[in-house]
Amino acid sequence: MTPPNTQPTEAPGIRSQPSAPAADSAAPSPRYTHAALDALRSQGDPLADETVAAMFAAGDVGDVNTLMRFFTTADQKLPPGMPSSAADYLEATRMPPDWVDWDVMERARVFFIDNAAHINTGLSFMSMPATYAIPRVARLLASTHSMDYPSRRMAETGQFVTYLMQPNAFEAGSKFLPAAxxxxxxxxxxxxxxxxxxxxxxxxxxxxxxxxxxxxxxIAFSLLVLDAMDRMGVHMSQEGAEAYHYAWRVIGAMLGCNTEAAPRDLTEARAYGDLYALRNLGPSDAGVRLNAQLMRMYEDVVPGTLLDPIVPATIRYLVGPTIAEWLEIPRSPFDTVAQAVPVLLGLLETVEDSSPLAEWALDKAGHLLTRFELGALTRGRVMQYAIPEELKSEYGVRSHAARNQRWTPPPPTSVG
Structure with missing residues (x-):
């Protein structure tokens, strides 16, 4: 397949915003240069890497996976027999970062509750496909057995985010901390x-x-989700959007991301995302296969076949034509329908903003839709996060006062 451009002119999170003239484009962040990202490419996660190396060296991985099935809530006493390498790691990582602003995290939780269905749509139809347009990442994902079953990764992601947004996410009894x-x-x-x-x-x-x-x-799970929501016509405040991004900064720190290098706000997130995309976006066979599996999974979740074409149409609309061609997403008559989604959602958002009853009804509908989506993916089971003992032998595969405000995405940066 020959992509329409050697460098993407449209991509999730970096596309030119129609409302932002070129003269208003933000200057690239001095924090993010090719040299800076080259350095990040040579770094892993020392604490987790050393723990895993010790477990494999001692032959403890199978035992750890068995024991960790029973370790599901924060402050739970570790099962007897937990190898010291795993026990030390769990002790060192059992608390969130000491710099967390809990007021902002509460705003993020409210933002998630208000926009759960839209966030899940952004994750499913924009963030996930976008990761497949990074050839290096697509090859890595294709190396894991779980990617033979994309519903598992989607279910794990959905469950993880749901755990995060519970009121007790960082307290005793939390399921989020052990999951992280x-x-x-x-x-x-x-x-x-x-x-x-x-x-x-x-x-x-x-x-x-x-x-x-x-x-x-x-970036994919924060800024790109917000970009998807904006493109769908969802109303959100600057405060809510920044709080959602902040929550993913906290998640990133708990998953071993370099907190010094991580974007501190959405403007920096745009700068990082633009440069990262410029360096890494492109077509690959692995990306095409993974996205095809993902679309089949989405089509299987929706009863019948009449609405199946809306799946590729929605992904194509959100990721843009360049990535759509790289992932070989088929065109359909529903492409035009997908472009009308912002108009419909904009009308619903206007009704919601003007009526407390409509707001309650639509929030309730979004909550039920989210539960349905997660239930369909998990089939009612709790997803376990196990340490893979081997890889595949081949690469196969509201704040209510702000409801009527509209977040404006940071403009694309000038990178090169």
Missing amino acids: QKVRLLHAAVRHHLRASDRWDEERDGVPLCQEDMLGGQ
């Missing part, structure tokens, strides 16, 4: 396997699941 600890180890295990194999060119691609890509993922 396990996901961080899972990432380190993938890194461990690929570095030990002959299937990863570290000189060309850097450390597997490097800091550059970890921060890129943080």
Whole structure:
């Protein structure tokens, strides 16, 4: 497949905003240069990497996975027999960062409650496909057995975000904290396997699941989701959008991201995302296969086949034509329908802003839709985050006062 452009003119989170003239484009952040991202590409997550290396060296991985199935809530006593390497790691990572602003986190939780269905749509139809347009990341994802079943990754992501947005997410009894600890180890295990194999060119691609890509993922799940919501016509305040991004900064820190390098606000997130995309976006066979699996999974969740074409149409509309071509997303008559979504959602948002009853009804409908989506993906099961003992042998695959405000996405930066 020959992409329409060698460098993307449209991409999630970096597309030119029609309302922002070129003269208003923000200058690139001095924090983010090619040299800075080159350095991040050579970094992993030392704490988690050392823990995983010790577990594999001692042959403890199977036992740890078994024991960690019973470790599901914060402040729960560790199961007897937990190897010291895992126990030390769990103790070192059991608390959130000491710099967390809890008022902002509460605003993020309210933002999530108000926009749960829209956030899930952004995650599902923009963030996930966008990661497949990074060839290096697509190859890495294709190396894991779980990507034979994209519903599992979607279910794990949805469950993880749902845990985060509970009122007790960082308190005793929280399910989020143990989930974050396990996901961080899972990432380190993938890194461990690929570095030990002959299937990863570290000189060309850097450390597997490097800091550059970890921060890129943080952008995908924060700024790109907000971009998707904006493109769908969802009303949101600047305060709410910044709080949502801040929550992902906290998540990133707990998953081992370099907090010094992480974007501090949405303007810096745009600068990082633009440069990251310029360096890394492109077509790949792995990306095409992964996205095809993802679309089939979405189509299976929706009863019948009549509305199946809306899946590729929605993804194509949100990610833009360049990435859509790279991922070989088929065109359909529903492409035009997808472009009308912002008008419909804009009308619904206007009704919601003007009526407390309509606001309650639409929030309730969004909550039920979110529960349905997660239930369909998990089939009622709790998803376990296990450390992979091996990889695939081949790469196969409201604040209510602000409801009527409209967040304006940061303009694209000038990168080169």
